Amino acid sequence: MSSLHHTAQIARLIDSERVHPKSVVARVQGEVVRKSLHLLIAVVPAIAAFNLTVTLALLAVGTLFYAFAEASRLRGLPIPVVSDLTLIASRQRDRNGFVLGPITLGLGTMLSLMLYPLPAASIAIFALAFGDAFASLVGTFFRGIRIPFLGGKTLAGSVACFAAVFAVTLRVTNNATASLIIAGSATVLEAIPAGNFDNLVIPFGVGMVAWTMQIG
Numbered sequence: 001m002s003s004l005h006h007t008a009q010i011a012r013l014i015d016s017e018r019v020h021p022k023s024v025v026a027r028v029q030g031e032v033v034r035k036s037l038h039l040l041i042a043v044v045p046a047i048a049a050f051n052l053t054v055t056l057a058l059l060a061v062g063t064l065f066y067a068f069a070e071a072s073r074l075r076g077l078p079i080p081v082v083s084d085l086t087l088i089a090s091r092q093r094d095r096n097g098f099v100l101g102p103i104t105l106g107l108g109t110m111l112s113l114m115l116y117p118l119p120a121a122s123i124a125i126f127a128l129a130f131g132d133a134f135a136s137l138v139g140t141f142f143r144g145i146r147i148p149f150l151g152g153k154t155l156a157g158s159v160a161c162f163a164a165v166f167a168v169t170l171r172v173t174n175n176a177t178a179s180l181i182i183a184g185s186a187t188v189l190e191a192i193p194a195g196n197f198d199n200l201v202i203p204f205g206v207g208m209v210a211w212t213m214q215i216g
Helices: 002-019 021-050 052-074 082-089 101-115 118-142 155-173 176-191 195-212
Strands: none
Touching: 021 052, 021 082, 021 101, 021 118, 052 082, 052 101, 101 118, 101 195, 118 155, 118 176, 118 195, 155 176, 176 195
16 A cells, blocks of 8 residues: 555645746756855955955855845845845745845855865865755756655765765875765765755764864
C-alpha cells in the first residue's frame, strides 16, 4: 500500500507540473537568479586579501542597504532593481514577508572573515558560495532521490555540494585529505534543513573545520 501511495504522489506531482508549467519555469528561474547572486560572494576573499577592513565595511553597508530596501518594499515603496531582484529570486513562501536570505548571506560572509584567518575564511566563503549554490541548482534541475527527514534535500544536490567544495578547497590548500574532510563537513552542514540560516551554519561550521585542521 505504501508503494502505491508513493506512486500516486509522484503521479499527482507530475500532473500538477504539466497543468502549471509556468509555475515550474518561474521556480527554476528564481532558483537560478537566487544562486547566481549567491555566487557573487566568491569574490569576497580576493577583496579581503587586499583590505579586510574595507571588505567588512562594504559587506555591512550592502547588508544594511538591502534591509532598508526590503523594509521599504513591504511598506509598498519598492526600491528599483533591488526590490525587483528580490521578488524574482525569492521563494513563493517568502514573498509576503521579509526575505531574509541576503541578510544571512551577508552576515555569514562577515562572520567568516571576523572569526577565521583568511585561508580558512576563504574556504568557508567558497563553501557557502559554490557548495550551497551547486547543491540547490543541481537539486532543482535533476531532483532524483530525496534524502529522508531533510526537508526535500536531494542526493544529487549533496553530491554536487561535495564535488564543488572539494574542488575549491583543493585549489586553496593543495591537500587532498583536508579537502575531502572539509567537503564532507560542508555536505553534512548543507543537508541540515536550516532554511535561510544555512548561510550562517555552513560558513561557521566549514571555517571551524578548516581552522581546526590548521588551514590558515
